[in-house]
Amino acid sequence: MNIEGSYNGYLVALSILIAVLASYSALMIAAKISSSKGTVKFFWVFAGALVMGSGVWSMHFIGMLAFHLHMEVKYDVGLTIVSMGASVISSFIAFYITAPQNINWYKIVSGGIIMGSGIVMMHYIGMEAMVMPAKLTYDKTIWILSVIIALAASFAALFMFLRFRTQSSASWLKAVSAIVMGFAICGMHYTGMKAAKFHSHTEMGAESPSVDLFLLYGVTVTVFLILFVTWTAMFFDRHVLEKMAFQDSITGLPNRNEMNRFFDTYSGHEKMGVLFLDLDQFKAINDTLGHHTGDLLVREVGLRLQEFVQKDLQAYRIGGDEFLIIIQHCDQDRAEKLAVQILESIKKVYRIEGNELYVTGSIGISLGTIQENDRSILLKTADTARYKAKSLGKNQYCVYKEEMGFHEVRKLELEKDLQRALEDQQFFIEYQPKWNVKTNSLWGFEALLRWKHPRMGIVSPNEFIPIAEETGFIIPLTRWTLEEACRQCKVWNTAGIAQSVSVNLSTRLFQTDHLIDWVQDALEKVGLEPCLLELEITESMVIYDIQDIVRQLQCLREMGIKVSMDDFGTGYSSIGLLDRLPIDTLKLDRLFTYDLDSPSKRAIIHAIVLMAEQLHLDVIAEGVEHEEHIAFLTQLGCFVMQGYYYGKPMKQDIIMTWVNQKQSAASSSDSNI
Structure with a gap:
């Protein structure tokens, strides 16, 4: 049933x-x-x-x-x-x-x-x-x-x-x-x-x-x-847990993790604006008033940014004094108006623990969509625009443009190609002569590194040297330059041109604590006398670790190597350090050579020459291009010169021809006398 x-x-x-x-x-x-x-x-x-x-x-x-x-x-x-x-x-x-x-x-x-x-x-x-x-x-x-x-x-x-x-x-x-x-x-x-x-x-x-x-x-x-x-x-x-992981503990704003989560989960197709903000004088406040005051300042900035938060607008603190503002459904006009309002709010006085603080901000703006651009591109372009805003004088905003990105892309390509360039022998050295006007004879050569990129052509040292400094590649690059310059100097010495060669050194080489060994190896490898090698340091180098740099320079001079200070007068060191530095020569930056008809400029050069005489230092003037330069410098007591008037940087295969021509011209001049 x-x-x-x-x-x-x-x-x-x-x-x-x-x-x-x-x-x-x-x-x-x-x-x-x-x-x-x-x-x-x-x-x-x-x-x-x-x-x-x-x-x-x-x-x-x-x-x-x-x-x-x-x-x-x-x-x-x-x-x-x-x-x-x-x-x-x-x-x-x-x-x-x-x-x-x-x-x-x-x-x-x-x-x-x-x-x-x-x-x-x-x-x-x-x-x-x-x-x-x-x-x-x-x-x-x-x-x-x-x-x-x-x-x-x-x-x-x-x-x-x-x-x-x-x-x-x-x-x-x-x-x-x-x-x-x-x-x-x-x-x-x-x-x-x-x-x-x-x-x-x-x-x-x-x-x-x-x-x-x-x-x-x-x-x-x-x-x-x-x-x-x-x-x-x-x-x-x-x-x-989410509050700890996704919220900044100082400002209460969402942090970098929350920003990443937003990009991970965002599926909109509309254009958004990304504003990258940082404070202009924050480091000075941190250093003078302490990190506690710096944190309180950051908190106050966060509170002011909170006032701009809307349903489609969110501010994030992504580290230190850096903030990111993301605006959905955004065009350039809205982004610029917001940037102006934020800058006006940021620069108002802050009263923190009895201190009246005044800071400004710099903002970089990037516009785009997640579908068209990876998030990293939006962030990087906003950061690039922020650096541009700072370079314009701070307390400003700047909208990213394609030409700004060209420099960044080129820099990344050069950074990537540096290692291969050394392996593929794309680097070469040109040598610029230094001339003694008093004796009318060659004083020596400076080795100048050059890069012939297979696609970009000749890349300026002003462009690739800073990249090599940042990446640390300057160390193997300078070692190669040092060995090549010593080898070429030995060739000249054998051919009867007993002239020294100078090589520029980076601060990075002093920090390795292997500089002395590398220099000694380069000299021994080619059999060059130490007195024919000169090493050039920059004036700003001594702000790092003066005691250690002096120690290493003393060791080099004890070997018989000469040391010169390049670009003197444009760095950050005190003149009072000159009597402590074991150097042989001061090289006046081309900044002093220009505008020599200025009485104040001539007075400065004359004072430097007199000081160098008292310290038993030679003086070399760079950037000499006209006979008027020679006349003025000679009157001021500077007799060794370097510049286009005596010779542009030259490849090694034409150096001998140039030397023979100069020697013939000098002999002819002496016979006429």
Whole structure:
């Protein structure tokens, strides 16, 4: 005989409530899956699958308890556990497949089929777990309908999962979606129950419906415990860990991590504006008033930036005194107006612990879309524009233009090609003569490094030397220059031109503490006398570690090597250090050679020459290009000169011809006298 069952309305309502709560929790976890990476992402995928799978299973089990057959029904523990495993595992696989940001349609289809199959397996394995004095069969039409509903509910669940995974906050739409998902899942269950037919060969009495209260309470408590733990973890993550990880502790603004998360989750196609701001006088305040005052100043700046925050505008502190402002739906006019307002706000007086502080800011603006540009391009172009704003005098903003990026791109290319340039022998040396006017004879040569790039042609030393300094490549480059100059000087010496050669040194070589060994190796390798080598240092070099530099220079001079100070008068050292520095020569920068008809300029040069005489130092004037220069400098007591008048930098293969011509001209001049 067929047995008709009945439902406990309260338990049916409870099953629906659990399905809705589980759906809502899974949607909330979806945002965590999207914004997490690595092990944390795996954890949230597992948590979402556990909540979804156990929620569906619990709804099913309570729905089973709500159904009464007026007979004693027990449940096989093993099959019951297997049914739960099918629900959780299928949910995990489906969530894992669809977790990446960019997924194909077939992954969504695969995930929906897997989750739907898991729900069907869970339901019908759970039905098989029923131990009762009755036979169970199914109406095929309704059974097929239940499978279709399960698949539809699964696709709906994944669609909602993908729809809300970029939204971590609660919303009414998310709540409505959870209700829809909950009713869809319950619809599958109760459709499946409708398909079930119970047959008994014995006459059933009119037993009153009974409920296994222990199982009911156990399942209910377990479900709510899972939901409680999940919501507690999300609350802690959002309000404690997330605050620590994504909020700046000093200003309260979002930090660099939050900025990266914004770019990771942003899917808009409209143009956005990126404003890169930093404070102009911040380092001076930090150094004079201390880091505590600096932090208080940064906090005040953060508060002022908070006033500009809107729904589509957010400010971030990305480190030190640097801030980033991102504006969605932004054109150049809006970005420039905002920059003006921010600069006006920043420069107002700050009163911090009894100090009145005045600072300004520099802002670089970059405009573009995430689809057209990688985030790093937007940030880098904004940073490039910020440097341009500083160079314009600070307290200004600058909008990035393509020509600004040309210099940066070229710099990166040169930096990348430097190593290969040395290996491929793209560097060469030109030698510029130094002439003694008093004796009308050659004084020596300066080795000047040149780079012939295979694509860019001759690259100026003013361009590649600073890059080599920044990257540290200046060390092997100078060692190569030193060895080549010594080798060429030896060739000249053998040919009867006993002239010295000078090589410029970088501060980096002194910092290695291997300079003396490298110089000695270069001399020994070619067999050059130390007195024919001169090393040129810059005046600003001595601001780093004067004691150590003096020690190394003394060792070099004890070897017989000469030392000269290049570009004297343009650096940062004090004249009072000259008596401590072990040097032989001062080289006047070309800045002094220009405008020699100025009485004040001639007075400065004359004072330097007199000082050098007292210190027993030679003086060489650079940038000599006209006879008027020679006349003025000679009158002032400077007799050694270097410049285009006596010779431009020349390659080694024409040096001998030039020397012979100069010697012939000098001999002719002497004979005429």
